[in-house]
Amino acid sequence: MTIDSARGAPSTGADDASGTPEASPELIQLLTPEGERVEHPDYPLDLTPDEVRGLYRDLVMVRRFDMEAVALTRQGELGLWASLLGQEAAQIGSGRALGERDMVFPTYREHGVAWTRGLDPLKVLAMFRGLSNCGWDPAEHNFHLYTVVIGSQTLHATGYAMGVQRDGVLGTDKAAATIAYFGDGATSQGDVNESFVFASVFNAPIVFFCQNNQWAISEPLEKQSRIPLYRRAQGFGFPGLRVDGNDVFACLAVTRKALEAARSGQGPMLIEAFTYRMGAHTTTDDPTRYRLEAELEAWKLKDPIERVKAYLVRNDLADTEFFDEIDAEAKQYAADLRRRCLELPDPEPMAIFQDIYAEPHALISEEQAQFAAYLESFETEGSGS
Amino acid sequence: MSTDVLTLGKALNEGLRRALEDDPKVLVMGEDVGKLGGVFRVTDGLQKDFGEDRVIDTPLAESGIVGTAIGLALRGYRPIVEIQFDGFVFPAADQIITQLAKMRLRSQGAIKLPVVIRIPCGGGIGAVEHHSESPEVYFTHTAGLRVVACSNPADAYAMIQQSVRCDDPVIFFEPKRRYWDKAPVDRSGEWLPLDRARVVNPGSDVTVLAYGPMVKTCLEAASAALEEDRSLEVIDLRSLNPLDIDTVLESVRRTGRCVVVHEAPVFSGYGAELAARISEKCFYHLEAPVLRVGGFSTPYPANRLEEHYLPDLDRVLDAVDRVMEW
Ligand SMILES: Cc1ncc(C[n+]2csc(CCOP(=O)(O)OP(=O)(O)O)c2C)c(N)n1
Ligand SMILES: [Mg+2]
Numbered sequence: 001m002t003i004d005s006a007r008g009a010p011s012t013g014a015d016d017a018s019g020t021p022e023a024s025p026e027l028i029q030l031l032t033p034e035g036e037r038v039e040h041p042d043y044p045l046d047l048t049p050d051e052v053r054g055l056y057r058d059l060v061m062v063r064r065f066d067m068e069a070v071a072l073t074r075q076g077e078l079g080l081w082a083s084l085l086g087q088e089a090a091q092i093g094s095g096r097a098l099g100e101r102d103m104v105f106p107t108y109r110e111h112g113v114a115w116t117r118g119l120d121p122l123k124v125l126a127m128f129r130g131l132s133n134c135g136w137d138p139a140e141h142n143f144h145l146y147t148v149v150i151g152s153q154t155l156h157a158t159g160y161a162m163g164v165q166r167d168g169v170l171g172t173d174k175a176a177a178t179i180a181y182f183g184d185g186a187t188s189q190g191d192v193n194e195s196f197v198f199a200s201v202f203n204a205p206i207v208f209f210c211q212n213n214q215w216a217i218s219e220p221l222e223k224q225s226r227i228p229l230y231r232r233a234q235g236f237g238f239p240g241l242r243v244d245g246n247d248v249f250a251c252l253a254v255t256r257k258a259l260e261a262a263r264s265g266q267g268p269m270l271i272e273a274f275t276y277r278m279g280a281h282t283t284t285d286d287p288t289r290y291r292l293e294a295e296l297e298a299w300k301l302k303d304p305i306e307r308v309k310a311y312l313v314r315n316d317l318a319d320t321e322f323f324d325e326i327d328a329e330a331k332q333y334a335a336d337l338r339r340r341c342l343e344l345p346d347p348e349p350m351a352i353f354q355d356i357y358a359e360p361h362a363l364i365s366e367e368q369a370q371f372a373a374y375l376e377s378f379e380t381e382g383s384g385s
Numbered sequence: 386m387s388t389d390v391l392t393l394g395k396a397l398n399e400g401l402r403r404a405l406e407d408d409p410k411v412l413v414m415g416e417d418v419g420k421l422g423g424v425f426r427v428t429d430g431l432q433k434d435f436g437e438d439r440v441i442d443t444p445l446a447e448s449g450i451v452g453t454a455i456g457l458a459l460r461g462y463r464p465i466v467e468i469q470f471d472g473f474v475f476p477a478a479d480q481i482i483t484q485l486a487k488m489r490l491r492s493q494g495a496i497k498l499p500v501v502i503r504i505p506c507g508g509g510i511g512a513v514e515h516h517s518e519s520p521e522v523y524f525t526h527t528a529g530l531r532v533v534a535c536s537n538p539a540d541a542y543a544m545i546q547q548s549v550r551c552d553d554p555v556i557f558f559e560p561k562r563r564y565w566d567k568a569p570v571d572r573s574g575e576w577l578p579l580d581r582a583r584v585v586n587p588g589s590d591v592t593v594l595a596y597g598p599m600v601k602t603c604l605e606a607a608s609a610a611l612e613e614d615r616s617l618e619v620i621d622l623r624s625l626n627p628l629d630i631d632t633v634l635e636s637v638r639r640t641g642r643c644v645v646v647h648e649a650p651v652f653s654g655y656g657a658e659l660a661a662r663i664s665e666k667c668f669y670h671l672e673a674p675v676l677r678v679g680g681f682s683t684p685y686p687a688n689r690l691e692e693h694y695l696p697d698l699d700r701v702l703d704a705v706d707r708v709m710e711w
Contacts, residue, residue, distance in 0.1 A: 079511045079688050108513075130688030133514045148515050149473065150445055188444035190476065216445050218421035224444050290420045349693040352686045363652060367681050371693075374703065 026230070026242050027274065030249040033302045035310025043253040049317045055248050056312060057326050058092045059305045062112040064330035065121050068338055069111075069128065073283040077341060078128045082109045086246070086278030089304030090211050092116060093251025094179065094273070097259055098142075101176035103164075105144045105157035109211075110181050117141040125341045132347070151189030154180045154208065158195040161204040161262070170205055175263035179207045179255070185216025187232065188224045196236040196270075205262035207255065208233075208270040211245060213277035218290040230272035238268045245275030246304040276302075349375065388571055394564035396538035397427045397503075400545035401465065405435050408463060411549055414441040415450060415467030415503075424469055425505060425564055447477035451502065455485055458498045463549055465501045472515025474504055478523070485554045486529030497552040501545075506534070507598040507648050508695055509562035511688045518685055519597075519649035524556045525626040525658075532626040533579060534558035536600035538568040540623065543576040551579065560598035582629035584636065588618035591642040591705050594633060594659055596622040599646045599696065606701040615705065625655060633659070634666050641672040642708040646696055651679040673711030676704045 028040055047055075066084050073081040084091060091112025098104065098116065106113055111124055123136045127146065134145040147153035157180035164176050186192050187210060199206050212229055214221055225232075233240025243254045251273060258269040276299040280287050312318040353368040391399065404411045413428055413435075419442035422429030432440035443450050447468060454464035468474045474481070481502065489496050508517030524532045531553050535541040541559070548555040577583060585600060586607045595603040600621045607617040618636050622628065637643045643663055645656035656677035663675050678696045686694050 080513055128513070130511060132687045148513060185445035188446040188449065190446060190448050218417045219442050223442050346689050347687070349690065352681060352683050352690050352694055356683055363682050
């Protein structure tokens with residue numbers, strides 16, 4: 001517990017920005033924390049039992065994968081990990097809403113979205129193992145590189161969407177929407193605000209998906225905003241809404257509709273997924289220095305996986321055998337992933353000089369040759385003595 | 386007793402504390418500097434003792450942080466800004482380069498902007514991308530900014546206070562991989578002026594110029610060189626702009642040989658300025674060209690490669706061999 005946790009910002013109506021979602025009538029929810037299905041007039045959602053079970057499997061798999069990555073970091077096998085714990089529904093719901101042609105611009109925490117795009121989680125591990133500065137081809141899964149510099153990717157996403165618009169495919173069956181992920185803290189950055197302006201002015205086919213996990217490292221939301229984040233959109237001239245980010249059904253339905261609107265040429269939309277960062281910011285962070293355990297306990301009751309499980313049980317859509325199978329599958333998957341991670345070779349020193357320019361570059365070639373000779377001088381020294 | 390042993394991080398922390406105590410106009414601001422005490426704990430405990438009005442957790446926006454620091458300075462405050470990592474100073478580049486550096490000139494000397502921008506810099510901690518950069522030359526190249534780099538706890542403690550007292554903007558580089566290094570700290574207040582270099586290891590064969598994280602590497606190289614009967618004079622430049630060229634030239638005129646070491650890429654790096662200036666000012670004293678040891682002309686690599694990228698003792702000694710055998 002931190003000593004001065006009671007000393008918040010001067011009261012400025014900031015409660016509005018961070019208050020409990022239940023208290024806010026604007027929150028879109030289709031599945032309560034207890035697993036009860038609620039209807040929303042604007043977001044009808046018909047899922048087959050298989051689809052619901054599929055979402056449950058996704059949630060469990062990415063949580064298990066994330067857990068394994070945390071363990072690998074603790075054991076020194078990864079340099080760092082940014083855990084998605086608590087944000088599985090926001091990522092799986094929005095990720096499963098995407099069509100194949102849609103394009104994703106993630107932050108560094110979007111492991112769940114990566115999963116829905118079919119990106120091998122090993123590639124994400126490789127980056128955090130320090131083998132590359134990202135290292136996948138964005139075109140392969142329509143999933144752009146992870147971006148570490150807060151907010152930058154929102155402009156790239158907007159420009160990409162402007163490109164789709166210029167292709168003249170909106171409203172056709174070749175239409176593609178773009179989705180930009182970012183956090184609550186990122187909403188303070190100039191780049192994010194500029195991307196809102198550009199998206200608005202050009203009516204770009206983009207969905208801004210903000211995972212408000214209540215924290216930007218040690219800073220709570222009231223350090224970034226006096227109003228709920230989704231309401232910012234209005235000032236920029238496009239719709240914004242708040243969805244229960246721990247409700248995979250609602251995240252799916254809301255994102256699906258926003259993507260459809262973008263594809264049909266109706267322009268941008270901001271979705272604020274109201275959720276919670278259940279873990280540390282990254283594996284180097286110690287949240288006990290700045291937040292209260294009680295907050296965590298309250299959010300545990302809103303767990304994104306438990307509520308789908310409760311729904312499945314309540315409606316007789318799954319039995320113990322099913323849950324056991326998924327758990328076993330996740331466990332096996334994590335074990336395989338760990339093994340594959342440990343087998344990843346370290347890059348060759350000469351990799352430092354690769355992929356910097358598309359065209360030949362004299363200085364890089366010169367330095368590369370010099371460094372190769374330098375390394376070789378040790379080898380000959382070693383074998384000579 | 387005014388001397389005790391501190392880590393470099395703790396020395397900065399105590400220096401900041403003194404600055405806050407000495408002048409009520411001093412402020413500390415940045416991301417996570419308050420309750421958390423900074424990701425490296427350099428501002429640990431300061432918000433608790435000086436309050437949220439003076440130690441400010443800002444919104445996550447570097448341009449906003451530096452821009453508002455300028456405004457606070459215009460209103461008579463002396464803000465100390467923390468940029469969380471080197472790679473994140475760039476969103477603030479416009480405010481630093483077009484505004485902070487030039488406003489005094491534009492007011493024809495009417496305005497003073499005593500803003501300190503602290504930047505943990507350099508690699509070697511196994512971090513992810515953008516957390517290991519050495520962006521010093523972007524700022525040394527910008528007239529109107531003073532640029533300094535501390536390398537040890539004693540300097541950290543003194544230089545941060547001197548920077549806060551300085552009436553010009555100061556870009557203050559902290560060698561993040563040395564935050565945990567311990568050494569005695571002199572609290573007497575009788576310190577070398579901020580803009581002066583220091584000979585940290587006297588020697589006679591080769592002058593080795595370094596700053597920030599590389600000073601320690603060069604001191605280790607000097608010890609190793611001694612085994613081969615080579616005497617390296619290591620100079621910690623401390624201030625990159627202005628540069629204490631006299632201390633450098635005095636040394637090079639004696640040794641006749643010079644090696645410059647920094648983590649940043651060699652091409653267009655700070656060493657280029659040093660090499661050019663030394664060649665110009667003591668050409669006839671030189672027994673060999675000034676050699677530069679630094680990073681490659683590549684982006685900072687993924688951390689499993691950083692040991693190859695970063696200059697180390699061997700690379701320094703290799704350059705020493707080459708100037709000796711020229
Ligand atoms: C431009 C920039 N400044 C600072 C940082 C350091 N940093 C990394 S994550 C982070 C907080 C981000 O918070 P938020 O946007 O809410 O995303 P979350 O980590 O909660 O997913 C900060 C300050 C950074 N990566 N980029
Ligand atoms: Mg956040």
